[in-house]
Amino acid sequence: MNTCIKKIRELSADLLEKGEVEKVIGFAKGTIPMATSPIAIQKKQDVNKLVFNSTCGLNLANYVSKGKGKIAVVTKGCDDRNIVTHIVENQIQRDQIYIIGVPCTGMVDKPKIAALFEDEILEFSEDNDTLTVSSLLKTQTLKKQDYLKGNCFYCTHKNPVLYDVLAADLVEEQKLDNLFPDVDQIETLDEDAKWNHFENLTKNCIRCYACRNACPLCYCPTCFVDESDPQWVGKGQDKTDVNTFHFLRAFHCAGRCTDCGACVEACPMGINVRDFTRKLNKDVLQLFGWEAGLDMIKRPPLDTYRPEDPDDFIK
């Protein structure tokens, strides 16, 4: 993954020089160690600002629909599936976008690494599967595989599905017997325990909507939570309103979520909001055999009707 940045920079410089694209959307070094932020590069001389490493957990598909001219975007497997979803949902045309695909080896779980240190992390570096993290008090070498983000751990689409060019060789996809062991575990609980699980999960939510803003699926001009007439959901910290927000946000992602984990990455309170969306991903896979963002031609399950659609819920 370290070497692909050279290729990304070369490709970006070339595209900008030839004027093929107006800008390149990629990741830039963050203001603190172990952080990256999205950046739009418009000048060739700025391409060295681009970086790519295991801390690029946000989803760049979130930034493509807002541009007018042709844009290039650096995509991981999941971001790429979100771009396919954007195309399927008519948010962007295929010829408006130039995709620099990056076969991904997973992103790291930053809070999990930070929890190993008592003081602030001052340096983060990586060499293939080895992470080296240092603070004032100590330096620790970690195996990346042990510190992957939850969604990367269960990822079976590391390679981009739709791209104009690849920045590295394709990687081997992992084969999992069970894609949703975390969902299955919640399903074994009884009703009250399930309810408690979700109440505890969201109890620290401050309604900042970072999960929504980081999500490429949430492109509605006015989100239901911001609407005041009618007001669909209360705006305060009432736990019923908080849970209603999370429930509805997840449901709006049904059949569209690629489990990129940007929502969890963005959450300042460390809430694993994927506990909601993962259940829907599991249902959509089991009921409709559908995984989002793999096909530009097929219509998503909630967008179409088939006589054989499961209908045992309706009288």
Next chain:
Amino acid sequence: MGNLLEHMGIERDRVHFSWISSAEATKFVDVVKEISDKVKGLGLNKKFVKDYN
């Protein structure tokens, strides 16, 4: 939707879906009877209830 509610711990029988034409008065009566029986059976709902006090 029912599945996600159930996943969050809401009893399945609290949410019902039905397609009833305006000409199907008897179906409407049957469905409402069934719903009210099932919901009564479940008792008072304590989840997703907003406390206004």
